[in-house]
Amino acid sequence: MKGKNASKPVKSFRRRDLLQVGAALAVHFGLGRRHAEVMAAGLDRLLSERPPVLWLQGLSCSGCSVSFLNTHEPGPLEVLTEIISLVYHSTVSATQGEQANEVIDRTIQAGDYLLVMEGAIPAMPEACLIGGRPLTGLLPEAVRRARAIIAAGTCASFGGIPAAEGNPTSAMGLEAFMESVKLPTGQRLVNCPGCPVHPAWFVGTLATVLARGYPKVDPVLLTPAAFYGHSVHDECPKFYYWEKREFAEKFGDEGCLFKLGCLGPLSHTDCPRRQWNGGVNWCIRAGAPCVACTSPDFARRKDFPFYRKGEEVHAVAYKEEDRLEAAQ
Ligand code: SF4
Ligand code: SF4
Missing domain, CATH: 4.10.480.10 (Cytochrome-c3 hydrogenase, C-terminal domain)
Structure with missing residues (x-):
């Protein structure tokens, strides 16, 4: 796939190109060639819709963001500029201060975005502020209005290092947080653990969720079977x-x-x-x-x-x- 299509803007793909990319993606993500049609259809939809992605960070080292930026086939530029519309990301976005708060609020109000959560969530509100506002205050509404939610990395999925024994913030993973504020997780939350999350696990899950809806997951861990089976x-x-x-x-x-x-x-x-x-x-x-x-x-x-x-x-x-x- 690299070489022939790498220099070509993704949006210029025709049906045959999409099928080729779909086949390559399906194989690359370990889904088998029979998923080529589905992936191609998903890509087609993604390219025309470019669904908004809101990426929030809690207690994290940003390692999962760095890992995501190491994605290849498709590369980070293609993912960020052609496949999804990353409306906000704490470390990648140029937006700062009040403007960042406005972008987050506008996105949440509009709804129907994909929420990516990186890092654990502290029960102690002052332990994590976004634009001066506690993450714990922002998160319930952000979760409620999202089309789907992906927990990127082990900290967001299960608590990880910030939730280690003896931590003073009573940090937890997103599933535990959602349960604590009585928000349903079923058919909405997908856990993509890893320290850091592998770029293919994350981008593959992102593409699958956007293209086909909620994937097949482990009933207990909520991890996609395609990568964590x-x-x-x-x-x-x-x-x-x-x-x-x-x-x-x-x-x-x-x-x-x-x-x-x-x-x-x-x-x-x-x-x-x-x-x-x-x-x-x-x-x-x-x-x-x-x-x-x-x-x-x-x-x-x-x-x-x-x-x-x-x-x-x-x-x-x-x-x-x-x-x-x-x-x-
Ligand atoms: S081999 Fe084990 S520790 Fe290493 S990345 Fe895979 S799951 Fe993590
Ligand atoms: S066979 Fe099992 S226990 Fe031995 S190195 Fe591999 S994963 Fe570890």
Whole structure:
């Protein structure tokens, strides 16, 4: 797809081009070629409608925004200028101050936009202000009037690092926040966890929601089945070693990383197939155990491995039995 179509503005695509792009997108997002027609129809609709996207940030490091900007095929420029209409984003938008408040208010009043939430939501109102106004005051109406809502990243989905044990703000994920203010989540909220969220998981979900409506999700985690349907362990290239019970004893050894604390059995994503940075590498191929960055428990407990340092082998903050049971 790159090369032939890359320099061509997306809006100039004809039906045959759309089908080609739809097929490439379907394969790229791991949906299979049979979704090409659906993707092409969705793209057609997107290009004519350019639905507004309101992107709010709570307690976050902006890592998921950076990851989103690393999207390729389609690239960030195409997504931002041709496929969606990003009306507001705290770090990408040039709009500031009162003008930013006006854009947010106007968008919410008009309704029917896609709301993207990045970062956790603090129960303490003064812990997160947007244009001087508490996020907790703005968010219920923003959620209520949205066509659909995507939680981008683990912090927005489940609380993540800002909601770690002992945090003073009582931070939570969007689903927990919506429940706390009695807003329904069913068929509206899609969780796209990851620390950060993979650009393909996010852009693929965004395209699917806009083109086809609410996707098939895990009934408990609300994660799209297309990207979060299998455990890392199930598709891991080191599964061969796991089956033979050949374990690495220290970093750099051959063998399954289970004894070095791998949480692949507890994490559901397509990292082994998709990899990161355009398919260059990923955690386990780089010799690092999976830390289950997409799981609801990620980084929540204060004894989570990456809060500690100086240990040769990180004892994991999960019960051995739980990891073993998930790995079977
Ligand atoms: S425990 Fe980790 S390294 Fe071993 S097979 Fe499972 S995911 Fe791969
Ligand atoms: S391999 Fe595990 S820790 Fe690494 S990105 Fe994938 S889910 Fe996250």
